[in-house]
Amino acid sequence: MMANNISGKKVAFLLTNGVEQAELTEPWKAVQEAGGQPVLVSPEEGQITAMKGDWEYGDTFTVDQQLSQAKADDFDAIVLPGGTLNADKMRLESEAVALVRAFAEAGKPISAICHAPWLLIEADLVKGRHMTSYASLESDLKNAGANWVDEEVVTDRGLTTSRNPGDLKAFCSKMLEEISEGQHSEV
Template sequence: MTDTTQQTETTAPLTGKKVAFLATKGVEQVELTSPWEAVLAAGGTPSLVSLEKETVTAMKQDWEHGESFPVDLHVSEAKAEDFAGLVMPGGTLNADALRGDEDVLAFVRDFFAQHKPVAAICHAPWTLIDAGVVEGRELTSYASLKTDLKNAGATWVDKEVVVDSGLTTSRNPGDLDAFNAKLVEELAEGRHEGQSV
């Protein structure tokens, strides 16, 4: 008889991989929980990195308060080398707070410097702009970020998911199925030489 537990562990594409989820107050709840569940289902270990020290309260479509989620690590103590990749959920308040923090920007830049996969959805590419990592890259985002991204030197396209050398981006919660599939695929592939600062 086959041991299905062992079989699942050996076939799960993210087994042994720890994945950072970067979020703070105001994160769009489904953009945190859906990719988190996808990483877990693929055998990975998600970890919530935040500006907060205890919990993060999510939002539902920037209007309604959602659930609170426990923080695993404050961003000032987080190191990119401890993770296989980075997932950045959206939410207007979340992205606006993150992009103004120097520890956040250094943490994000380190994933690019180490050629590790990064996935950002909705408003999260705002933080990528401030980290200085979008110039010359093709990506998508929530539609209102289109001009900001173009001004930062990116090529913006209107597609449900865009992958550019380890950088995965999507527009909104409606794209989560495609986003989740690609972020798991990119995390499983590992480092991408084209992913750099």
């Protein structure tokens, strides 16, 4: 997984309270081990609380940058961890929708796992895309025009998607590959 060196690359992790802990911590660790700089971006101030599944509280994590201050120009890629509560709240944040859209317009890699593709739907970035997600989002993605498949990780023009925490190894590997490739003509 660590064949892709992303030294010097700054990666935004966009999330809020209720994020699935493993979907934050495993990609974060992968970015660090590959030489990148992960930055926790959130609409919250101070700290956020993760979840383990949707029922058990996880650890707290310090917010590095307020969403209102985040700009796609300041980062090389963005990671959207899942978790039902996190993803549901983030898709309602107009600044989050605008930020993800800006990454796509700049051709910068976007990686989303589990329920995070809800934000991609809201940003109107899924039509005609080959994607996967948590199984309960299949209809949502298809209704928004995506070609949904049940695979552990799918990449389409710099947009990487994955199903759930069980797919994290494949997700992290593909995420790092896309970040190391850099900007794409269209995400």
